[in-house]
Amino acid sequence: MGITTNILPGDCKEVLKAFSDNSIDLIFTSPPYADQRKNTYGGISADKYVQWFLPISGELLRVLKPTGTFILNIKEKVVDGERSTYVMELIIEMRKQGWLWTEEFIWSKKNCYPGKWPNRFRDAWERLLQFNKQKAFAMYQEAVMVPMGNWAKERLKKLSETDKIRDNSKVGSGFGKNISNWLDREKAYPTNVLHLATECSNKNHSAAFPEGLPEWFIRLFTKEGDTVLDPFMGSGTTNLVAQRMNRHSIGIEILPEYCEMVKKQLEPIPLTLFENTDYGTLENREHYAVR
Ligand SMILES: C[S@@+](CC[C@H](N)C(=O)[O-])C[C@H]1O[C@@H](n2cnc3c(N)ncnc32)[C@H](O)[C@@H]1O
Numbered sequence: 001m002g003i004t005t006n007i008l009p010g011d012c013k014e015v016l017k018a019f020s021d022n023s024i025d026l027i028f029t030s031p032p033y034a035d036q037r038k039n040t041y042g043g044i045s046a047d048k049y050v051q052w053f054l055p056i057s058g059e060l061l062r063v064l065k066p067t068g069t070f071i072l073n074i075k076e077k078v079v080d081g082e083r084s085t086y087v088m089e090l091i092i093e094m095r096k097q098g099w100l101w102t103e104e105f106i107w108s109k110k111n112c113y114p115g116k117w118p119n120r121f122r123d124a125w126e127r128l129l130q131f132n133k134q135k136a137f138a139m140y141q142e143a144v145m146v147p148m149g150n151w152a153k154e155r156l157k158k159l160s161e162t163d164k165i166r167d168n169s170k171v172g173s174g175f176g177k178n179i180s181n182w183l184d185r186e187k188a189y190p191t192n193v194l195h196l197a198t199e200c201s202n203k204n205h206s207a208a209f210p211e212g213l214p215e216w217f218i219r220l221f222t223k224e225g226d227t228v229l230d231p232f233m234g235s236g237t238t239n240l241v242a243q244r245m246n247r248h249s250i251g252i253e254i255l256p257e258y259c260e261m262v263k264k265q266l267e268p269i270p271l272t273l274f275e276n277t278d279y280g281t282l283e284n285r286e287h288y289a290v291r
Contacts, residue, residue, distance in 0.1 A: 012231035016059035024224035030073035063081030145187035205235035
């Protein structure tokens with residue numbers, strides 16, 4: 001299968017306009033956070049963030065397939081002793097725009113650097129907000145199963161009577177469990193907390209996320225041959241991982257130097273091979289492939 005990786009320079013708000021409706025399986029991205037990294041690629045203030053992001057999320061809603069998923073990596077910072085609320089405001093406005101806020105995953109940063117503050121502890125996690133267009137979306141849960149581990153041996157050794165039948169919640173939440181279902185299983189489904197170290201290697205980008213992050217979500221929400229989009233590409237982590245995993249991908253980046261850097265890491269192939277690829281009608285798009 002010929003896998004394409006398209007690197008598109010420009011402001012994603014404009015570049016996305018040329019994309020076809022319902023053409024993307026997974027959007028995975030980490031936009032600039034409010035009030036951060038002004039010196040590297042500019043910054044949007046927290047009070048203008050929602051207004052800045054909504055036209056972009058509107059385009060993302062249009063280009064995502066009905067069965068697709070949008071994962072937004074973001075975290076509000078502390079300003080003047082208080083957590084900013086712009087991420088929460090953004091969730092509310094995106095719901096009004098037509099998105100379903102399906103889930104929130106947590107990236108727990110295993111190697112968070114040490115520090116001391118008078119009124120709080122080290123910030124060791126970021127949000128990965130999951131948005132969808134409809135309740136039924138593509139999800140390949142088996143692709144991210146984890147080993148049962150020793151917990152199973154200890155806990156399943158001494159099954160109580162309620163463990164052997166479905167144990168309905170005593171608080172009437174409607175949830176229940178039958179632990180005996182998990183006897184003799186090698187693997188379990190993971191939780192919504194991902195434990196990954198932050199990116200330490202020099203990727204020539206101040207905010208690169210670890211490869212394990214897009215990899216996990218690409219496995220969960222796509223299959224080979226599907227198309228992944230990162231509208232705030234940076235050093236191209238999402239695209240490089242997608243390429244390795246045999247997924248088509250598109251990266252949009254406003255700073256040309258990052259586009260050049262990512263292109264050097266991809267294998268160029270002749271444009272004509274991909275004439276029929278339906279990513280819109282951009283004239284300046286460039287085509288790269290692995291195999
Ligand atoms: C948080 S970084 C992404 C880092 C990326 N996940 C990686 O692993 O390298 C956000 C990127 O979005 C780019 N950017 C900012 N505004 C943009 C816009 N309107 N359209 C496209 N890219 C933009 C910045 O230049 C920056 O490289």
